[in-house]
Amino acid sequence: MPVNLKVFRYDPDKGEKPYFRSYQVEAEPSDRLLDCLNRIRWEQDPTLSFRMSCGHGVCGSDGMRINGICGLPCQKLVSVLGAGEVLVEPLPVFRVIKDLVVDLDPFFERYRSLKPYLITGTPVPEKERGQSPEEHGAFADAVRCILCACCTASCPVNQDKETDGYVGPAALVRAFRYLFDSRDDGSSARIDLLDRKEGAWGCRTLWKCTEVCPKQIPVTKEIGRIKKRMYGAKQEKT
Amino acid sequence: MEFIQFHPTGLYPLGILISEAARGEGAVLLNGPGERFMERYAPTIKDLAARDVVSRAILLEVRAGRGIAGKEYVHLDLSPVGEENIRDKLWEIASFARIYLGIDPVRQPIPVAPTCHYVMGGIPTDADGRVISDESGSVVAGIFAAGECACVFVHGANRLGCNSLLDLLVFGRRAGRAMRDEAPRVQTPASKADPVKAVGEDLADLHERRGQERIDTLRRRMQSLMMDHGSVFRTDAGLNVAIDGIRGLKEQFSRVAILDKGRTFNYELMEAVELRHQLDLCEVILTSALHRKESRGSHFREDFPARDDGAYLKHTLVFDRPSGPEVRYRDVSITRFQPEKRVY
Ligand code: SF4
Ligand code: SF4
Ligand code: FES
Numbered sequence: 001m002p003v004n005l006k007v008f009r010y011d012p013d014k015g016e017k018p019y020f021r022s023y024q025v026e027a028e029p030s031d032r033l034l035d036c037l038n039r040i041r042w043e044q045d046p047t048l049s050f051r052m053s054c055g056h057g058v059c060g061s062d063g064m065r066i067n068g069i070c071g072l073p074c075q076k077l078v079s080v081l082g083a084g085e086v087l088v089e090p091l092p093v094f095r096v097i098k099d100l101v102v103d104l105d106p107f108f109e110r111y112r113s114l115k116p117y118l119i120t121g122t123p124v125p126e127k128e129r130g131q132s133p134e135e136h137g138a139f140a141d142a143v144r145c146i147l148c149a150c151c152t153a154s155c156p157v158n159q160d161k162e163t164d165g166y167v168g169p170a171a172l173v174r175a176f177r178y179l180f181d182s183r184d185d186g187s188s189a190r191i192d193l194l195d196r197k198e199g200a201w202g203c204r205t206l207w208k209c210t211e212v213c214p215k216q217i218p219v220t221k222e223i224g225r226i227k228k229r230m231y232g233a234k235q236e237k238t
Numbered sequence: 239m240e241f242i243q244f245h246p247t248g249l250y251p252l253g254i255l256i257s258e259a260a261r262g263e264g265a266v267l268l269n270g271p272g273e274r275f276m277e278r279y280a281p282t283i284k285d286l287a288a289r290d291v292v293s294r295a296i297l298l299e300v301r302a303g304r305g306i307a308g309k310e311y312v313h314l315d316l317s318p319v320g321e322e323n324i325r326d327k328l329w330e331i332a333s334f335a336r337i338y339l340g341i342d343p344v345r346q347p348i349p350v351a352p353t354c355h356y357v358m359g360g361i362p363t364d365a366d367g368r369v370i371s372d373e374s375g376s377v378v379a380g381i382f383a384a385g386e387c388a389c390v391f392v393h394g395a396n397r398l399g400c401n402s403l404l405d406l407l408v409f410g411r412r413a414g415r416a417m418r419d420e421a422p423r424v425q426t427p428a429s430k431a432d433p434v435k436a437v438g439e440d441l442a443d444l445h446e447r448r449g450q451e452r453i454d455t456l457r458r459r460m461q462s463l464m465m466d467h468g469s470v471f472r473t474d475a476g477l478n479v480a481i482d483g484i485r486g487l488k489e490q491f492s493r494v495a496i497l498d499k500g501r502t503f504n505y506e507l508m509e510a511v512e513l514r515h516q517l518d519l520c521e522v523i524l525t526s527a528l529h530r531k532e533s534r535g536s537h538f539r540e541d542f543p544a545r546d547d548g549a550y551l552k553h554t555l556v557f558d559r560p561s562g563p564e565v566r567y568r569d570v571s572i573t574r575f576q577p578e579k580r581v582y
Binding site for chain 1: 329337454497498502
């Protein structure tokens, strides 16, 4: 079946303004939107740029805006796209480098600012640090995060110029992952980083992140649990 | 490099991995007539036999016309696992089946076929990631490799499930430590040529090409040659056809066209570089496979179906020569575990 796509194009080296270009490709209903984009690049227009790698929702590199909603083209089948022209744009919030490729450096900078690693106060044991399945279950959903940036790009707080200093939901999911890990001793350092309006308090519980997350992580709920934990920590102090 | 692992259960037709965890939790493979065919190939451990055994069994069923509806796949039935276990332990597998096939694996079987999964071979290294350059294990000073690109010789002809973590966690760490300790001492001889300049010129030359050949066409041909002759089943005749085919593609590659003349995120140029490497590696894989006239682990020769320890209990090393890849062998050091006959 023919699939019609309207794709955002921008090449700063050519000194041109961003524009949209329409393409038509032949595809099976079981093909992914990503296959269609590859077909454009391989068969019609090799100048189209977009990131991709795994092709099945594991590497997190192909986040983009599809018919206005952030998601992964490797997870969208032609059969569910509907009949009309498919609008393909880069992720909002971030600076466009070329076509569908955006600059994710600020995204990863914020992610790193929340110490996305295990902090321990005890010497390295002979064997691994153990954990029960229940203890692991406390944060298992968050482990699925592939850092695709779809949530942060969709968050109205990040989209708003006034509040775009907010770390964003993806960084908070990772903060949650360590804050609720029974092996982690870094909670006071973590809470210091989270307890501010650019941190977890920046979230206005608008649920956009949860709606778009391609790994079905309950993002907003996890941010809510961070807030509760911070509140609890304050109660203890006073 | 002849040892390429095919995982038996790739989601058909995309090839997305449905991990062993599914069969570990009780899922079973069924053919077109609905038989649990692994009982015939591995009566004791059935669906949990080694990856190469299950991959061959699936393809033999397909060859015999016992694929699903006579097609080139079989079914992986997750119903014995139970809804709760699927949700708790196989979340990702279930989500792949839902997203890509629109099926609920609790109730419907997943179509699967063998899919290329892991390369046991690679850049030869010692146990600390130091790259070696010959049969006697001479170290190339200052060059290290770790991860799937490397070959530490631990996987033999067939990596076991989870053992790629060895490459990452164990040998990655050991390589890191060795680099830390050796970096201050290594005396790299000053190179007369400027290697960065040479690479830059090579890329610029590729970027300039305005031939007739398209990367996409060449890549598709390479893929079919490798699937048809270099994958799960191999024969002398097939390997020779593939080697000739790959050499032809290499020649065609010299007339490739790069239409994107830009310098920012130029994926066409990147894929051209990749394709050139892939063609070289295909030739290495096929030549190694042609020389190993026996079957061992993931390497199965229909014309030599038995293992031949007398002649081939050896590691293959391939050397880049102007006339093509040259195959030589390195001894295997056997310590605790003697090779035995594999019976299931
Ligand atoms: S939380 Fe979900 S949407 Fe956000 S980065 Fe992780 S996987 Fe992507
Ligand atoms: S719930 Fe919070 S983080 Fe998620 S989109 Fe809304 S404001 Fe942003
Ligand atoms: S290509 Fe890897 S997540 Fe889409």
